[in-house]
Amino acid sequence: MTTRFEIARLGAHGDGVVDANGGHIFIPFALPGETVTAAREKDRAQLISVIESSPQRVEPTCRHFTECGGCAIQHLEDLAYRDWKRGLVALALKARGIDFPVGELIACPPHSRRRAAFTARNTETGLHLGYNKAFSHTLVDIEECPVLLPSIVEAAGTLRHLAGIIANTSKPFRFLVTATESGFDIAAADCGKPTEAIRRAATDFVIKSKIARLSIDGEIIVEPVKPMLTFGAATVTPPPGAFVQAVAEAELAMATLVAGHLRKAKKVADLYSGSGTFSLRLAGNSEVHAVEGDGQALAALDRGFRFANGLKRVTVERRDLDRRPLTFKELNAFDGIAFDPPRAGAEDQCKQIARSDVPYVAAVSCNPATLARDLRILIDGGYTLKAVTPIDQFLWSHHVEAVALLEKPKKRR
Numbered sequence: 001m002t003t004r005f006e007i008a009r010l011g012a013h014g015d016g017v018v019d020a021n022g023g024h025i026f027i028p029f030a031l032p033g034e035t036v037t038a039a040r041e042k043d044r045a046q047l048i049s050v051i052e053s054s055p056q057r058v059e060p061t062c063r064h065f066t067e068c069g070g071c072a073i074q075h076l077e078d079l080a081y082r083d084w085k086r087g088l089v090a091l092a093l094k095a096r097g098i099d100f101p102v103g104e105l106i107a108c109p110p111h112s113r114r115r116a117a118f119t120a121r122n123t124e125t126g127l128h129l130g131y132n133k134a135f136s137h138t139l140v141d142i143e144e145c146p147v148l149l150p151s152i153v154e155a156a157g158t159l160r161h162l163a164g165i166i167a168n169t170s171k172p173f174r175f176l177v178t179a180t181e182s183g184f185d186i187a188a189a190d191c192g193k194p195t196e197a198i199r200r201a202a203t204d205f206v207i208k209s210k211i212a213r214l215s216i217d218g219e220i221i222v223e224p225v226k227p228m229l230t231f232g233a234a235t236v237t238p239p240p241g242a243f244v245q246a247v248a249e250a251e252l253a254m255a256t257l258v259a260g261h262l263r264k265a266k267k268v269a270d271l272y273s274g275s276g277t278f279s280l281r282l283a284g285n286s287e288v289h290a291v292e293g294d295g296q297a298l299a300a301l302d303r304g305f306r307f308a309n310g311l312k313r314v315t316v317e318r319r320d321l322d323r324r325p326l327t328f329k330e331l332n333a334f335d336g337i338a339f340d341p342p343r344a345g346a347e348d349q350c351k352q353i354a355r356s357d358v359p360y361v362a363a364v365s366c367n368p369a370t371l372a373r374d375l376r377i378l379i380d381g382g383y384t385l386k387a388v389t390p391i392d393q394f395l396w397s398h399h400v401e402a403v404a405l406l407e408k409p410k411k412r413r
Helices: 078-095 150-154 156-166 196-209 248-261 295-306 347-355 368-380
Strands: 002-006 016-020 023-027 035-041 044-052 115-123 126-132 139-141 173-180 183-189 213-216 219-222 229-231 234-236 267-271 287-292 314-318 336-339 360-365 384-391 401-407
Touching: 002 044, 023 035, 078 368, 078 384, 115 156, 126 156, 150 156, 150 173, 156 173, 156 183, 156 196, 156 213, 196 213, 196 219, 234 295, 248 360, 248 384, 248 401, 287 295, 295 314, 336 347, 347 368, 360 368, 368 384, 368 401
Parallel strands: 023 044, 183 213, 267 287, 267 336, 287 314, 336 360
Antiparallel strands: 002 035, 016 023, 035 044, 115 126, 115 173, 126 139, 173 183, 213 219, 229 234, 360 401, 384 401
8 A cells, every 4th residue: 555654764674763653764775854755564664656756865976876785875975974974973972971072984995995795696597696685585677886895896797607617506695795805705605515617617717817716615716816904014814704894994993093093002902903904004103912713714814014124013913702701800911902893892801801901992893882882891991082083984884984082091001
């Protein structure tokens, strides 16, 4: 049944929100102030038409918008879009009773994302490679993408052909592409166990196509060139499928904020260090102790340090910080702390940081809700919030990064 709705505001996921009978209805691709018709099903509705359009509505950049599930909000003009993203962080802080001015959003330019998590599927009509439609398992083949680096989009035919070679299943599988400084690093998962024939064909194609590395379910099938990423003065080869910041410009912005805040620290603990995104940059100024649960990522960080020049000492420790956080007594050996946890945040680790005497803390997060929870813990433990900067790394989506900087008066030891 089609119903007429008035859109009150934008929701946290970019949907238009209707206030109705004490509840809410969420309508994707609708904007505040618009009058629309939509087909309702429980608390969601499918947009049918826009009767009265918002002056902030603009023409979407991509032909796949509304069909592809990758972008939620290409139809909102840029200034309003930036205010909305900044507001996501501000609202999360407010929900935890943190009244603090959030800085201006550091914008993400189009055509900048170096990492694409595609879905691939082999069908009777051929190999399909793209993104799933929103709230669906329907795969949308990608012919263009204004978010990705042009080099990834231009290589779509090559990537699709390789996915077809390694597909040993009719089910959808993950096809992760990272554009590194030495070529594409491709990590496939759940594409079926590769036969010897598949291995040979994939190896020949990867070498011919000048792809740096192909791995399947964590196993390196062929690596003609080591995939390389530069973190400060160090060059790192991340493990297959390892976490990498999606946009190089956003990574640099985050690292600059973190390093600037910790510039007075002689010894820094980098928690959830990954392959060294922050550690190897911080080591240009401070001794760094990098702590990470992924042994392969930690080994990549260590190799990057050992082959770099001009860095201060970097030590590494493999440790599951969610199960066994560094204690406040251990942390008191440092002058600064940086932490960049997964989306679930670092609640238990922050309880230890809050008890510590470490004067400088830099918190990096991809989840405003868990960041706000963790900041509340630190503030209640005596830290003062000095800055919160939102960073747009996932253009036209509801995801937003943030860097929060905190200080505590230093005690004499």
